[in-house]
Amino acid sequence: MSFSADSLPPIPDDIAKLIGPPLIGAVLHLVLFGVLSTQVYLYFLVFPSDAMPIxxxxxxxxxxxxxxxxFLIHDMFHIFASGFGNLLIFDQVGTRWFSVPVLTSIVAFVAQTFYAYRLRIIAQSKILASVILLLAFVQLCGGLVIAVQFKNAVLVTQFLGKKVxxxxxxxxxxSAACDVLIAVAMTVYLKRRDTGVKQTTVLLRQIIRLTIETGLITAAVAILNLVLAVLPNQPNYYMASAIVLGKLYSNSTLALLNNRLKTRSGSHVVNSTLGNNISLRTDQNSSGIPRDSSWNVHEYDGRGHSRNEYEMSRGTVASAQEHVTFPPSGESWTAKDIQSVEDGIEDKPFRRL
Structure with missing residues (x-):
């Protein structure tokens, strides 16, 4: 759409309040996208043996x-380049109804569902996981309805109102309630897994601190977005927080996965609930990252005497401690590839020698 110079509205005195928030949000968004790209690269580089669903x-x-x-780059170019100085173009919703509420709510739903899955493993509670999934689904539906309302508004200045x-x-x-619940639940149930061993305690503290930090950040930005959206006179401040919210969820998910990099080491002992123990050893390269290797596993009878020896299929293991229960003699069993204490995604089979 073309506009003549005479038909353009005058530039208001408070132009910075109108243009500033989406510009700041776009800059922060692209910075976080760079951080996310680095995290994704590190993930695929360091954890090539993760389960395919992950x-x-x-x-x-x-x-x-x-x-x-x-989509964001397209809209920002349209506003600040091809339509520079034209407030009518700035006021058009364009594709922002899709790039902000739709994609942000979908990314948040995926991240929260992933946390629900991990808590299902850690807490062994279907009720807790179901509550988290319910809140995640509610925020997803809310985001999609917001997208419909934003698109139907056509103009940004006609979007906010009591009906929104x-x-x-x-x-x-x-979204905020779901994030807070995840942070609290992860903290409580991870503390319960503390065996008192220094290495395990340090690892658990790292995971708990990361969970609290990421959960509170996403919850705080969601609440901030809500507060800014209901401010009197309907300023555009909410645009900055809404634009970066999705990137915070994706970065928090990758940060949790990549946090396992800090837990890698050469060997460790895993104490079983029956008083037995098995020792696992992996080879490391010059970067300190374990290569795929075979694990020799010895089962002890509690008095220091070896009863059976097993060989584990190729894989990687991290420095951590976990409880393993041996089945009755003659039965097959598996042990978890515990790349972090709360992991348990993959089971790798052992073969009796």
């Missing part, structure tokens, strides 16, 4: 974030 999860999140960034406040509250409120 690898597809990371790949899917990154594709969604690339899509969002491309309720939907915004559902979207951001459910």
């Amino acid at each position: 690898r597809l999860l990371v790949f899917g999140i990154y594709i969604l974030e690339v899509t969002q960034s491309l 406040y309720g939907t915004t509250g559902i979207w951001n409120g459910a």
Whole structure:
């Protein structure tokens, strides 16, 4: 659409309040996209043996974030380049109804579902995981409804209003509640897994601190987005927080996965609930990252006498401690590839020698 110079509205005195928030949000968004790209690269470099569903999860999140960034760049170019100085173009919703609420709510739903899955393993509670999934689904629905309302508004200045406040509250409120619940639940149940061993305690503290930090950050930004959206006179401040929210969720998910890099070491002992222990040893390269290797496992009878010897299939293991229960003699069994204490995604079979 073309406009003549005479038909353009005058530049208001408070132009910085109108243009500043989306510009700041776009800059922060692209910075976080660079951080995410680095995290994704490190993930595929360091954890090539992760389960395929986890690898597809990371790949899917990154594709969604690339899509969002491309749409955002398109809109920002339209506003600040081809339509520079034209407030009518700035006021058009364009593709922002899709790039912000739709993609952000989808990324948040994927991240929260992943946390629910991990808590299902850690807490062994279907109720807790179901509550988290319910809140995640509510925020997803709220985000999609917001997208429809934003698209139907056509103009940004016609978007905010009382009819939108309720939907915004559902979207951001459910998202914040879900993030806080995840942070609290992860903290409580990870502390319960502390065996008192120094190495395990340090690892658990790292995971708990990371979970609290990322959970509170995403919850705080969601609440901030809600507060800014209901401010009097309807300023555009909410655009900055809304634009970066999706990148915070994706970065928090990758940070949790990549945190396992800090737990890698050459060997460790895993104490079983029956008083037995097995020792696992892996080879490391010059970077300190274990190569795929075979593990020789010795089962002891509690008095220091070896009863059986096993060989584990190729894989990697991290420095951590976990409880393993041996089945009755003659039965097959598996042990978890515990790349971090709360892991348990993959079971790798042992073969009796």
